[in-house]
Amino acid sequence: MNCVKVALNLPLDKLFYYKVPEELTGQVKIGKRILVPFQKKKLIGFVVEEVKENHKNLREIIKIIDDFPPIGNDLLLLGRWIAEYYCCSIGQALHSILPIQYPFKADKDKLNRKKSSFSLPVSHKYRGEMDALLKEGKVILLRVENWEKRIDLYLQLIKGVLEKNRQVILIVPEVSYIPPLQKALQNFYKGEVSVFHSKLSPKQRYNQWWRMKRGEVDLAIGTRSVVFSPFPKVGLIIIEEEENLAYKQIEVPRYHVREVAIKRAEIEQFPIVLFTQSPSLESWERGKEGVYKSISFSKDVKNFPQVEVVDLRKERDRIFSSPLTKTIRQELEKNRPVLLFLSRRGYANFLLCRECGEVIRCPNCNIGLTFHLRDDLICHYCGYRQKAPQVCPLCRGKELHRVGVGTEQVEAEAKKRFSGIGIRRVDLDAINSPLAYKQLLNNFKKGKSDLLIGTQLLIKEEILQRVSLVGIILIDTLLNLPDFRAGEHVFQLLMKIKKLMRGDGKIIIQTYNPEHFALSTLKKGKEEAYYEEEMRIREELGYPPYLHWVRILLEGRNKDKVEEAARRTEEKLKGEKISFLGPSPCPFSRIKEKYRYHLVLRDESLVRIREVLKKRLISLFVHFSNVKVAIDVDPLRTM
DNA sequence: AGCACGCCGACT
């Protein structure tokens, strides 16, 4: 009797045995999906292993879904690695690798392959260099800020790989990056491009997957999941903006696409190129240690805009300091558009009662409600809305003070100060669709906006290139986020602005913390000094990348139960020779009616952390009722 | 993750 080991999409660290019925023997193959009975349900699972020996009391496979294995040996290996590294089941990893429900039937269609062709009017100056790089067999970190140069390098890289009859995967952080990139590449690359991301319909995803599998295309562009592209022979993976936080998946499996890509490259033997404007500290360190080959294509430092840091403690006006106001006027007089950045939507951060000192909070989240001019009070975490009260709901106090500045307030203040100009606010409340953004951009390019006020939505090359002044209203909103990477993210954001703006431009940063080294190194243009100092601090405090972190997040509606679970986890850890932080309430201690506690295990060796997890903790977590446990290996955010 | 089993309190 034949049986198979099957990986199911369940959070169970276990494979299940099933009997192969007579009529299906011969059709079973490793990597195919099958339908199996599981308790009262029917589930789709992957055949992971064929077993000859006899097992009693096994249930039978209901049917075989695919005519051929959609997941080959290499992707199966990658799935096993993801499961091991990120502490999930093989089934969960494999279902993430193949995010498609349709069956794969025998390929009867004729191959409709169109030969890719190139015309490269761009200079070939990097061609030899790129070819030589790819031969080195190392991960390559390319520090390039400028779009044109980046496209040029992409084309050189892609051409080199396609000539060897191999395929290229190009990974971007978000769907919105795809169309402009595709357009730019297709000016020179005449072949078919497969586009793959989570917003495609199931049918579209299935079709794209087929095109890649059959080798009808040589180039795939997409978000995270395109890293699992089933190309016959991958020759190169390019990752755009490697430092982008979107590359870490929030749900299980909580993988980082950079790490998965590097692992895949190791398994299938092909090179990896990471592009960045301002690298993550992890990549910078690996570059310095020689793990990555790091190459800078940056323009001359002299061509970067000047940076001025304004100490708000010394200013009377805390939105428009005198240096900022003066410079804005100068720019407007010269008819040059200005961008004001603030990472906070709404009018005011929260409402504070002057009499009892209470802040009006969201009933679902332990967070102050943001005051908006039109919609009144809104929770930026769960979307809860209510009308702003006239008096304090607790003490009936009449003085509700609006604390903290948001983009709406900056807009209102700007309108008072600068008349007769086009002022446009750009945040998630004002721009709610790609079309709205497109319209904004068109109007901006036509010169209809003199002053743009907005959040991260504005930090785009096409906008930054066209402004000569960027004013950061209050960098402290980002600098003081309760996350140890806050400083790094601020530095990356400001560096990106600096590198994308024209050389004759200016950046004015307003802050209550002008001594912060992320700001001082930025001002002096000492990029390397920033990374070195950040590394020193991380080492001193036992933070990544010096130590590996594994975060255990405990969530539940019942506060006592979550606390109890946290305490029991702590008890189990105390006997182990491993360093850990917590348990403590998360910085955002309650979100969407759920109380949140966390612990962080840390060690130089991830293997050691995983051993403790598997031997001591997983068995404990199973017994928690009404408390959800999330294990996040190499977490990017710990809020 | 689901789902069943089982053991205690407050209801028709």
Added chain:
DNA sequence: GTCGGCGTGCTC
């Protein structure tokens, strides 16, 4: 007497 809470344990 039974309905339903959630602690416990299992799923090929």
